[in-house]
Amino acid sequence: MSRMPSPATVVLPARAPLLTRAGWSAFLAALLAVCALAPVLNLLLPAGHPLHLSDYMVSLVGKIMCYAICALAMDLIWGYSGILSLGHGLFFALGGYMMGMYLMRQIGRDGQYQSELPDFMVFLDWKELPWHWALSDSFLATLALIVLVPGGVAFVFGYFAFRSRIKGVYFSIITQALTYAALLLFFRNETGFGGNNGFTDFKRILGVPIATPSTRMVLFVLTGLTLLGCFLLARWLVRSPYGRVLQAIRDAESRTMFCGYDPLPYKLSVWTLSAVMCGIAGALYVPQVGIINPSEMTPANSIEIAVWAAVGGRGTLIGPIAGAFLVNGAKSWLTVTFPEFWLYVLGGLFIAVTLFLPQGVVGLVKKLRRGGSA
């Protein structure tokens, strides 16, 4: 069979809808669960009620939804564009640090030293805010920075990397080096990000106390909406001509180039978008867990994002989300019940998924279903 049919015989399939009918129903159900069901079960039902959603579950699911956004971002570049990044933890942390700076400023004079400056600066005997904190007291500017900083870093790094056609494992290792360098940089007190303690002890966000159930619920709903929004965006992207080119680059970059496409803008844009999504996830993550420190940038964290996507199934969009929930659910259960086994399980997952489940859980389900219907 010829792999490249001549143009005359090309029959373009009819444009399928963004989601099937069943897909839209599932999407709406998820939307309802996040926006209505969870708040009702958590806030309105009393704590003893069997259907009550505990605060622990709210923060856990909220956290995992942030991870799921990362997994989705990873899937966009790895699953659909064939670029494995081992540096997405950096973008996640950058978004988180931007939010963290704002939250630190919101503490105001309620810190331990009753100073306008964040506690760690008083501790270091700094007299005024460093330049990069200039915009941190404005929420709007912080929102802009959450998008711009990870996006900017990714754009500059990606531009140089893709321009010199670094790909495959080389790219992965260099992203890892980038994250590692950033980790070392953020560990330093002089960098002005709180050194290895990072930021914590947040008091309020937009003037509202941050640790109350209702604030937490608002953050939860926001995270859920962001996740669903990212999902729709990704779905739309990968089905557009743009997404088709991305997948062509993934499967045969040289051939795509010979067809007249320049891979650079495609790769660069999806890479930057993916970084921005991770940054947003980080910014949503920090107010929910109440701490951000450089350990988010360890190479291990970045590579774990890849495993969420791999476990769920690369090249599908529901897969990474499912993977994030599965792996992190297992993690929070195992680290409590059998803490010493967690690393065995995680390591085993890495091996088992690559050896036996290259399509991830979603691929397995599809295969079973096909096997059942055949």
Add this chain to the structure above:
Amino acid sequence: MRGVIVRCCAALLAWCCLAGPALALSAADALAVARGDTDERIAAIHRLAGSADGRAAALLRALATESLKFSETQVFIVEGERALDALSGQPAALPDAAEDAMLNNRLRGALDTALAGIELFTAGPERQREAARSLQRNAFNDPDPEGLPLIEKALATELDAGARQSLELAQAALQLASEDQALRLAAATKLGEARQAIVRPLIEERLKHEASADVKAALTRSLAAIDRRLALASGLGQAFTGISLGSILLLAALGLAITYGLMGVINMAHGELIMIGAYATWLVQGLFRQYWPEAFDYYLLLALPAAFAASAAVGAVMERTVIRFLYGRPLETLLATWGLSLVLMQLVRSLFGAQNVAVENPSWMSGGLTVLGSLSLPWNRLIILAFAAAVLIGVSLLIARTRLGLFVRGVTQNRPIAACMGVNTARIDTWAFALGSGIAGLAGCALSQIGNVGPDLGQAYIVDSFMVVVLGGVGQLAGTVYAALGLGLLNKFIEGWAGAVLAKIAVLVFIIVFIQKRPQGIFALKGRSVEA
């Protein structure tokens, strides 16, 4: 009653001593040393030091060890239970009222000088040198012109050459404050010839007060000479630590140069193979300590093959069970081997605990080689440097000259043809991977001699060793060597002026930029294999 008699006898004795001018040590001198105003006591110490008298030396030594007591008229040296009269050296009864002769820091300094002076006149060349060095140290730390007569007197006698040199320096240090301009000038020049860091503050201090332009110029010249020597020593020191770091990186990366460079397997568990080698060394060391302590110094001879075998075995199992199914899928290999690294780390934690374990150096590895006066090169670093070179030579011979090496190269270059020629390619893969892993084990054995051994040991090296291989270029041992040494040197030199963390960041950024320019490393493979 008894006290009175003793005191009478003592007075008599003291009188005898005073009466005999032939005796160098007088009771007055002895008492002056033991009590009174510090300045006077120091003067007395210097006076006694010049007398070259055995009793005076004993007295000063007793003062230095704080075993000197004195009464109104008499000085005693206390030796355990009994007391000796300081003047005669005969046993004497210690009066109840006898007080301890107290010391302070100034007195201690003067005593050091005095005792060293006495050594100079009485001892053999070995101890003369030592005494002269101690005098020199004192003169540099606390230039006290009171010591000058003693030094000059010593210089006038027959002296060991080394001792003379030290004394001349000490003399120059003391003469720097002399009234005589010619003496000052000579001293300034003399001090410059010593080229020792310790002289520097002395010269700087003098420069502030010096009035004469000639002496000033000499001082500046001497200062510059000293600074040049110091810069040379610190430059060499940095180069050595850089090369040493480079040799460590080389050891860590050599195994990777085979598994990744030749075979193309991204082994993220490479660091853990290093860690396993280090733990094997620790186990062998523990066995030696328990069952064969007299041969402890030679445990490394057994630890090296043990570390190689342990890591090679783990590597072979990894290749057989996981990696072989992932050939040609580098990103999946990366993830799977990362998983393996997590499992191996946790396994070691479960077996040996999460704490670092202590690996003791054999005694012949401690200490160091001193060059250029101030630069000390630790033996363990030097030995690791030599070891890295030996491993490098061994590996390149293995790849270039042996049948296994031939097969490995053949399989790397063209797998199907190699298979057609009857090479069992699957088995060669296992052997080659085990070889690379075993070299990682050797690296672990070496690393255990200079750093902490813990479950996280490998994590610290994995990023670095990949950087080395990527920078050096795939498929090249030579590239690995240049990259390792280059990175080590670069790292240490930047560290010199920017600190360790910034140096590390700068090196990583440098690699990222370098890869932009030369994506295939320093030594690029040419031809079709580049795209593969």
